[in-house]
Amino acid sequence: SQTIHQWPATLVQPVGSPLSLECTVEGTSNPNLYWYRQAAGRGLQLLFYSVGIGQISSEVPQNLSASRPQDRQFILSSKKLLLSDSGFYLCAWSGHGTGELFFGEGSRLTVL
Amino acid sequence: AQSVTQLDSHVSVSEGTPVLLRCNYSSSYSPSLFWYVQHPNKGLQLLLKYTSAATLVKGINGFEAEFKKSETSFHLTKPSAHMSDAAEYFCVVSYRAGNMLTFGGGTRLMVKP
Numbered sequence: 001s002q003t004i005h006q007w008p009a010t011l012v013q014p015v016g017s018p019l020s021l022e023c024t025v026e027g028t029s030n031p032n033l034y035w036y037r038q039a040a041g042r043g044l045q046l047l048f049y050s051v052g053i054g055q056i057s058s059e060v061p062q063n064l065s066a067s068r069p070q071d072r073q074f075i076l077s078s079k080k081l082l083l084s085d086s087g088f089y090l091c092a093w094s095g096h097g098t099g100e101l102f103f104g105e106g107s108r109l110t111v112l
Numbered sequence: 113a114q115s116v117t118q119l120d121s122h123v124s125v126s127e128g129t130p131v132l133l134r135c136n137y138s139s140s141y142s143p144s145l146f147w148y149v150q151h152p153n154k155g156l157q158l159l160l161k162y163t164s165a166a167t168l169v170k171g172i173n174g175f176e177a178e179f180k181k182s183e184t185s186f187h188l189t190k191p192s193a194h195m196s197d198a199a200e201y202f203c204v205v206s207y208r209a210g211n212m213l214t215f216g217g218g219t220r221l222m223v224k225p
Contacts, residue, residue, distance in 0.1 A: 043217040044156075044202065090155055099144040099163065099206040101213065103155035 002027035006091040006104035013111055019064075019078040021107050023091030026072065031093040033074040034101065035066055038088040047089075050074060051096075086111045114139040116205045118216035126224045131175075131190040133219045135203030138184060145186045146204040146213075147177055156202065162186060173197070198223045 006023040013019060025031050035047040046059045048066035056066050063082050067075045074091060091104040119134040137143060144163045148156040160171025167179040173196075177188045186203060203216040 044215040046213075049212075088153075092156075099213070100146065100158060100161060101148075101156070103148075103157070105155045106153065108153065 002093075002102065004091060004093055004102055004104045006089075006107055009105065009107060011107060011109045013081050013109065015083055015111055016080045019076070019081050019085070019109070021076040021089055021091075021109075023074045023076075023104055024072055025074075025093045028072070028093070028095070030071060030096070032096060033068060034092040034094075035074065035076050036090040036092065038090060038106075040087070044090070048076070081109075081111045083111050085109065114141075114143065114205050114207050114214050116203050116214050116216040118201075118203050118219045120219050121217065122220045122222065124222040124224060125193045127195055128192050131188070131193045131197065131221065133188040133201050133203075133221065135177075135186045135188065135216060136184055137186060137203070137205045139205055139207045141207040144206045145177075145179060146206070147171065147175070147186075147188050148202045148204060150200045150202065150218075152199075159188070159201075193221075193223045195223050195225065197221060 003026045033050045036044045037047055038044050048058055050056050050068045053068055064078050089107045092101040094101050116137045146161045147159040149159050150156045159175050160169045162169045162179045170176045175190045177186050179186050200218045200220050202218050204213050206213045
């Protein structure tokens with residue numbers, strides 16, 4: 001069966017520090033991969049999606065970047081965090097054309 | 113363009129009473145529709161999905177939803193609420209094979225003893 005892991009689960013970082021959140025998927029190949037952010041009191045915002053290795057699409061301009069160095073690995077990064085980057089970050093995967101997302105457990109980032 | 117509106121940001125029910133979470137969508141194409149549940153500090157879990165088969169869809173944990181094209185609605189219901197149903201619920205619409213999903217703003221369900 002397929003599983004998705006993301007880490008770390010919780011992170012407290014100072015403003016201006018770098019960020020790296022990692023997500024891996026097991027039990028499937030060539031998945032679509034997604035990073036969402038859920039800010040307090042707001043819905044889910046799609047940040048990045050990827051349909052293949054090295055193929056990243058950004059949905060909104062921001063202080064973050066994403067990379068997909070391997071088929072089932074998706075990394076969310078920042079060189080310098082801002083206070084507004086605080087939130088709950090969710091990685092997800094889907095098969096191609098299935099319309100169903102499978103989510104990781106989330107990573108809560110607090111920028112101080 | 114597609115959009116989805118969850119009409120209530122908060123719903124409060126008593127344990128054992130029915131649950132109704134409302135969702136309306138707009139889409140230029142035949143949509144796929146989903147309901148996800150999110151417990152505090154957790155990822156989202158699929159409750160049920162509609163993909164142009166039966167209009168009444170049954171999901172996990174006793175939830176079901178009915179697709180009504182004439183009303184562009186996909187409301188989520190459950191006959192009897194349980195304390196463990198307290199969570200946030202998201203209605204989601206997708207109309208492209210590229211899996212571009214649009215999320216509603218979410219409805220927080222509270223269940224009182």
